[in-house]
Amino acid sequence: xxxxxxxxxxxxxxxxxxxxxxxxxxxxxxxxxxxxxxxxxxxxxxxxxxxxxxxxxxxxxxxxxxxxxxxxxxxxxxxxxxxxxxxxxxxxxxxxxxxxxxxxxxxxxxxxxxxxxxxxxxxxxxxxxxxxxxxxxxxxxxxxxxxxxxxxxxxxxxxxxxxxxxxxxxxxxxxxxxxxxxxxxxxxxxxxxxxxxxxxxxxxxxxxxxxxxxxxxxxxxxxxxxxxxxxxxxxxxxxxxxxxxxxxxxxxxxxxxxxxxxxxxxxxxxxxxxxxxxxxxxxxxxxxxxxxxxxxxxxxxxxxxxxxxxxxxxxxxxxxxxxxxxxxxxxxxxxxxxxxxxxxxxxxxxxxxxxxxxxxxxxxxxxxxxxxxxxxxxxxxxxxxxxxxxxxxxxxxxxxxxxxxxxxxxxxxxxxxxxxxxxxxxxxxxxxxxxxxxxxxxx
Amino acid sequence: xxxxxxxxxxxxxxxxxxxxxxxxxxxxxxxxxxxxxxxxxxxxxxxxxxxxxxxxxxxxxxxxxxxxxxxxxxxxxxxxxxxxxxxxxxxxxxxxxxxxxxxxxxxxxxxxxxxxxxxxxxxxxxxxxxxxxxxxxxxxxxxxxxxxxxxxxxxxxxxxxxxxxxxxxxxxxxxxxxxxxxxxxxxxxxxxxxxxxxxxxxxxxxxxxxxxxxxxxxxxxxxxxxxxxxxxxxxxxxxxxxxxxxxxxxxxxxxxxxxxxxxxxxxxxxxxxxxxxxxxxxxxxxxxxxxxxxxxxxxxxxxxxxxxxxxxxxxxxxxxxxxxxxxxxxxxxxxxxxxxxxxxxxxxxxxxxxxxxxxxxxxxxxxxxxxxxxxxxxxxxxxxxxxxxxxxxxxxxxxxxxxxxxxxxxxxxxxxxxxxxxxxxxxxxxxxxxxxxxxxxxx
Numbered sequence: 001x002x003x004x005x006x007x008x009x010x011x012x013x014x015x016x017x018x019x020x021x022x023x024x025x026x027x028x029x030x031x032x033x034x035x036x037x038x039x040x041x042x043x044x045x046x047x048x049x050x051x052x053x054x055x056x057x058x059x060x061x062x063x064x065x066x067x068x069x070x071x072x073x074x075x076x077x078x079x080x081x082x083x084x085x086x087x088x089x090x091x092x093x094x095x096x097x098x099x100x101x102x103x104x105x106x107x108x109x110x111x112x113x114x115x116x117x118x119x120x121x122x123x124x125x126x127x128x129x130x131x132x133x134x135x136x137x138x139x140x141x142x143x144x145x146x147x148x149x150x151x152x153x154x155x156x157x158x159x160x161x162x163x164x165x166x167x168x169x170x171x172x173x174x175x176x177x178x179x180x181x182x183x184x185x186x187x188x189x190x191x192x193x194x195x196x197x198x199x200x201x202x203x204x205x206x207x208x209x210x211x212x213x214x215x216x217x218x219x220x221x222x223x224x225x226x227x228x229x230x231x232x233x234x235x236x237x238x239x240x241x242x243x244x245x246x247x248x249x250x251x252x253x254x255x256x257x258x259x260x261x262x263x264x265x266x267x268x269x270x271x272x273x274x275x276x277x278x279x280x281x282x283x284x285x286x287x288x289x290x291x292x293x294x295x296x297x298x299x300x301x302x303x304x305x306x307x308x309x310x311x312x313x314x315x316x317x318x319x320x321x322x323x324x325x326x327x328x329x330x331x332x333x334x335x336x337x338x339x340x341x342x343x344x345x346x347x348x349x350x351x352x353x354x355x356x357x358x359x360x361x362x363x364x365x366x367x368x369x370x371x372x373x374x375x376x377x378x379x380x381x382x383x384x385x386x387x388x389x390x391x392x393x394x395x396x397x398x399x400x401x402x403x404x405x406x407x408x409x410x411x412x413x414x415x416x417x418x419x420x421x422x423x424x425x426x427x428x429x430x431x432x433x434x435x436x437x438x439x440x441x442x443x
Numbered sequence: 444x445x446x447x448x449x450x451x452x453x454x455x456x457x458x459x460x461x462x463x464x465x466x467x468x469x470x471x472x473x474x475x476x477x478x479x480x481x482x483x484x485x486x487x488x489x490x491x492x493x494x495x496x497x498x499x500x501x502x503x504x505x506x507x508x509x510x511x512x513x514x515x516x517x518x519x520x521x522x523x524x525x526x527x528x529x530x531x532x533x534x535x536x537x538x539x540x541x542x543x544x545x546x547x548x549x550x551x552x553x554x555x556x557x558x559x560x561x562x563x564x565x566x567x568x569x570x571x572x573x574x575x576x577x578x579x580x581x582x583x584x585x586x587x588x589x590x591x592x593x594x595x596x597x598x599x600x601x602x603x604x605x606x607x608x609x610x611x612x613x614x615x616x617x618x619x620x621x622x623x624x625x626x627x628x629x630x631x632x633x634x635x636x637x638x639x640x641x642x643x644x645x646x647x648x649x650x651x652x653x654x655x656x657x658x659x660x661x662x663x664x665x666x667x668x669x670x671x672x673x674x675x676x677x678x679x680x681x682x683x684x685x686x687x688x689x690x691x692x693x694x695x696x697x698x699x700x701x702x703x704x705x706x707x708x709x710x711x712x713x714x715x716x717x718x719x720x721x722x723x724x725x726x727x728x729x730x731x732x733x734x735x736x737x738x739x740x741x742x743x744x745x746x747x748x749x750x751x752x753x754x755x756x757x758x759x760x761x762x763x764x765x766x767x768x769x770x771x772x773x774x775x776x777x778x779x780x781x782x783x784x785x786x787x788x789x790x791x792x793x794x795x796x797x798x799x800x801x802x803x804x805x806x807x808x809x810x811x812x813x814x815x816x817x818x819x820x821x822x823x824x825x826x827x828x829x830x831x832x833x834x835x836x837x838x839x840x841x842x843x844x845x846x847x848x849x850x851x852x853x854x855x856x857x858x859x860x861x862x863x864x865x866x867x868x869x870x871x872x873x874x875x876x877x878x879x880x881x882x883x884x885x886x
Contacts, residue, residue, distance in 0.1 A: 138599035159760065254844075257724075259702045281700075289760040314699035316733040317602065401697075 001032070001061040002102040004069070005132060008056050008123050010080075011096040011434040018061045018080050018083050018094045023058060025076045026096075031069075035059040037127030050091025057099065057127030066101050068148075072110055073098065081151070103138040114139055119147075123152055126168050131302045144427055145171070153235040155227075155242045159290055162243050166291060169202045175250040177201030177321070178293035180284060182209045183337035188328040192297040193237040204237040204291050212258075213230050213249055213279030224341055239429055243291070250286060258295065259310045261284045261315070267402040268304050268415050269426065272392055280305055281312050286312075289319040296320050300326040301335045305426040307402065325362060329355065335427045347420040348420070354416050357383060358429040361414050365433055372396055372412075372433075383418070392417040392424070399430050444475070444504040445545040447512070448575060450558065450567045451499050452538040453523075458497040461523050461537045468519045469539075474512075478502040479571050480570030482842050484601045492792075493534025500542065500570030509544050513554055516541065531596040542571055546581040553592040555729075557582055562590075565597055569611050575696055579807065588614065596678040599803065603669060606684050610732060612645045619737035619765070620644030623727060625652045626687075627667040627781035628676045631771040638768050646682040647734050654690055656722030664752060670849040686734070687832045693729060704758070706753045710845040711747050711858050717833055723748055724755050731756075731763050739828055744770040746780045746856055746871040750845065759806075770870075773811045776869045790863040800826060800837070801872040804857050808876055815839055815876075835860040835867070835886070842873050 006026070010018040016039065025158045035058070042053045062069060073096040078084045080094035090277060097318075099115045105114040114137060119123045125147060125353055128135070133145035146231075156162045166176060177196035181189050196203045207230055214220035228245055258278050264270075265277035288296060298306045310322045328336045333355040343351060356381050364375045376394055396405045399413035415428040429441055449469070453461040461481065470476055476502070485496045489557075505512060516539040521527045523537035542558045549556040557580060558675040561567045568590060571578070577590035583590060584606045599605045609619060620639035624632050639646040650673055657663035669756075670687055677685055701721050707713075708720035731739060741749045753765045771779045786794060800822050807818045819837055826834045842856035858871040 255758055256705045256707065257702065257755050258705060259700065259759075262699045262701060264699065286758075286760050289762065291761065312700050315698055315729075316702075317729050319606070319735065320733065350867070 001063055001099075002104075003132075003135070004031075004060050004062055004098060004102070005128050006058045006060060006073070006095040006102040007095075007099045007125075008058060009053050009120075010093060011048075011050040011053040011210065012091040012093045012138055013081070013351065014361060018408075019054060019056060022094045022096060026060070026072070029072050029076075030063070031072075032061040033058055034061060035131040036166070038131040040123050040127060040164060041161050042123040043437070048089050048288050051204050052243065053123070055123040055127060055346070055381065057131050057364070058133040059123065060086045063401075066098065066104065066106055066111060066113055069101070069258070070098060083300070084166065091302060099124060099125075100137070103136065107136050116399065122165060122168075126164060128391040129168065132235065135313065147172075153231070153239055153241060155231055155244060157244055157249075159245065159249060160240075162290060164204075165241065170292075172337050174202045175200075175294040176291065177203050178241070178288070178291045179203065179295040180287050180296065180298075181205060181207055181230075182338065183221065183227065183230045184341070185230045186328075187337045188299050190233065190237045191328050192299060193234065193239050195323065196295070196297050197238040199295070201293075201295060202241070203236050204241045204243060204293065205239045206243045206245075206287050207234075207289070208243075208245055208247075208283070208287070210250075210279060210283040212251070213276050214283060215273055218273075219339075219342075224338055243287075250283065255383040259312065261311050263302070264308050264311060264402055268395060268397070269417055270304070272417065277305070277308055281308055284309055285312065285316070285318075288318060295323055297323050297325055299327060300430075301427065301431070302325045303415055304402065307399065326330065333359075335425075337425060339423055339425065342391050342423040343420060346421065347388055350386065351420055351425060353383070353386060353389060353425045354418060354425060355429075358414055358416060358427060361396075362431045365431070376414075388420055390419040392419065405433075444872075445504055445547075446543075446575075446578070447503050447505055447541065447545070448543040448571050448578065449501045449503060449516070450538075450540040450542045450561075450571070450767055450862075451501060452496050454491075454493040454496040455534040455536045456524070458837075462497065462499060464678060465519050465523060465537045465539060467505070467514070468480060469501075470524060472515055472519075473506070474515075475504040477504060478574040480573040480581075481607070483566050483570060483607065484604055485566040490824070491532050491534070491555060496566070498566040498570060500567065500574050500666055502574040509547065509554060511539065511543060513534065521849045542567060543578065543580070546579065548581050548883070562659065565608060565611075568786075569607060572611060572790065575880060576607050580749065590615075596674070596682055598687060600687055600689065600692075602688065605733060608684065609645075610648070613735075617645045618643075618737040620646050621649045621728050621731070621734045621739040622646065622682070623739065623741075624648060624650055626650040626670065626673045627784070628673045628681055628849065629771075629779045629783075629839055631742050631779035631834070633676060633746060633767050634681045635742060636682050638738050638766065639738070640681040641701070642738070644736075644738060645684070646687060647684045647736065648677050648682045649686040649688075649734070650677075650823075651686075651688055651693065651726070651730070652690075653693075653722060653726040655725060658716055658719065658720050661716075661780075662785075667781055675845050680813055686730075688846065693726065702728050702755065702758065702759070704754050707747070707751050707754060707845055711836065711838060712860055715860065718747070720751055724751055727752055728755065728759070729759060736763050738766055740766050740768055742770060743767045744780065744870065746842070746858055746873070747845065776802075776862055778868075780868060782866055782868065785866040792864065793829065794868060796829060796832060797861060797868060798872075801857055801859060801870060804839075805872055805874045808874070817856075831863055833861065833862040848876075865869075 002060055008019045037057045040055045074084055076092050076098055082093045097115050098113055101113045101116050104113055120210050129144040134143050136143050179192040209223050231242055259281045261281055270277050306324045314323045332352040336353045360376055361379050364380050380394050385388055394416045396412050396414045399411055405412045410432055412433050413430050417426045451462045462880050480500045483498045485498050517527055520537050520539055525536045536822050541556055542561050544556045547556055558754055572587040577586050579586050622635040636646055652666050654663055674685055702724050703721050704724055713720050749767045756765045775795040777794045804822050824838050828833055837859045841858045842854055848855045853875055855876050856873050860869045
């Protein structure tokens, strides 16, 4: 009897029943099934007809030689209603492939063993690993449990498939890095991915426009969405996996658990976006629990968000290290943001004024001529003269506690939020300030 | 040169400096230190003088034979101020032991190599594993990374030491089970530990009286605490590790993150104990993040707590499975509770009335003569006649949503809370009820 591993898939009709019937037919034909893997859900490859695939692998024993075994598999496929010979891109009621046949290597026009595309298909290799971790791949000459998937990126939409994929990554000894995003990726996001890749982590990017962090009057519905373009950018930046769940999956009916960082979430932007940070910390906690990364990367442009998430991770004893990455800016200084897409040409031309204001404040503080309070007030007065800018706030705070700077150490965070037309932009700067300087001058 | 592993410990004076100076002296004497482990904090063994130990292990190379090496270690201990020869139970400024000397096995009255008690000491084996995972124990004939600590229980108070210990357990392939408690252990808690042990999990028990789940007028300060007795019960029940942190460690200054299961936390007990369930879900989430168990066990006596924690785990995508364990009762039916200790003899004699009331309600419902509403009302009237019992609530709800039973499926949760003197007791029962029966009768 030879040990074999068969891959089974279906994306047409009652998928589970098709596979089960196929395996029953296999048993009836004398193939002895030893172990069936869990069933994985897996989006169809681009260009393939039909919906999502269900995939599994089977460890079995047979007396059949490879060619008669292949003929048997084709017959069982046919019995499931699939035309034979079949076309490459058609939807499949049942797909049965010989992945391995003992330690044989066969390379004829009709039959290649081991399956030539197995190593690029996580939905083949992971079920195979599950049913036969110690089975040795005769080409790689290593056991399936020791095989690390190559770096081609996969897009996963199901939490269960994500967990399965990442648990295999973890078992291979690889550390995991995580970049949560709302899509509409720009160089700022790509800098996060690159920071993660630089540390040789398996890089997971989530793309999820989180409804709970938008207010009722905000831009949730018009927020830019383009998964195909985002996936391409993510792949090029070197990420390994995109997790792109639906809102229904993240917040199923009856969802009711929220996490809040009291005392930080109401400050700065929180004053103007009630509930926003509750939505942010809740979805980030959920994603961290799903991905269980060693490190997670966040942009410094969203300074308050980063501060809250660091505090949450510390307070809740999360095992993930939270890392802030420097803001990426346009040549004229405008901080990159997905919302920059909304700006009219005139607004876009004006937008760098926000960062210029922050730099001027830093410079004025360095001069030590005026109090911080006066410097901020003058900056606000200058901004209010600009007819295209509607200032929401301009504040200086301690970058850890968001408390007034009188209580700060020698660093302050100056944060700004302003509307340009209907587009709300934020920016910030953190700089050193002479010790004791602020409290005396601003007193 | 022979590869050696030296264990270093101190529980007297400036512990870190003592160890560092000892290692410097070792280097000065020609021993080549290759790697020093992290420093572990570790409570002194019972009967040993002095405070908490600091322990580390060192991988080194030496030309010295074992006997001269031992003499050198004794001299270095002496230099640290420790009398030679030393007594077994004294506090130690510095303790240096040869754990391994290459693959040698030596057994003379003065010198045993490998160290004979290494395998029972996680604070020896884990630092050793850290500096030399592939070092082979010549007695066990396996590498240190493959060694699984035996089942003798340890008590850990530091989160960092807990993480280190559990990460070694996890790497050895062992699954982890978790039983969070507030101490004052009784058979109800031990049933949770036994349920965990039955599944062959590495069993972690936390003992922490959580201040955030007590109201200002409640019994936080008088809640019974007896770590020594609890540790003994826990050990006998077969647990592997107690985590007993201080309140300061769980809620350091500036703590501000809370998790809430909205809509469930305000019902039943939540009506009378505002903030209680916010405190419960927050501390449980923190402990789950620290322990990262595969399964966590909770008693069904605290029905609402179990329902909230299950919902939180589901909503926040926690990787832990939450398991409810049947309430343990005294022979007269009283549900076991740490607060039963508060009852006067007369109150204790009356207390089983709560459970008798629940059983009578179940029986009356089975008769299908009266509506649920009427049955509950009559039960409350009977209870109010008892001068020792002050009923707080007696309610029937859906056991998943805690919504009124009109919306329930075929199961209901009947929950009761009552004061006996100043002691508040709760109990509950879940039973099947005829479909459609409730809504018609109670309409």
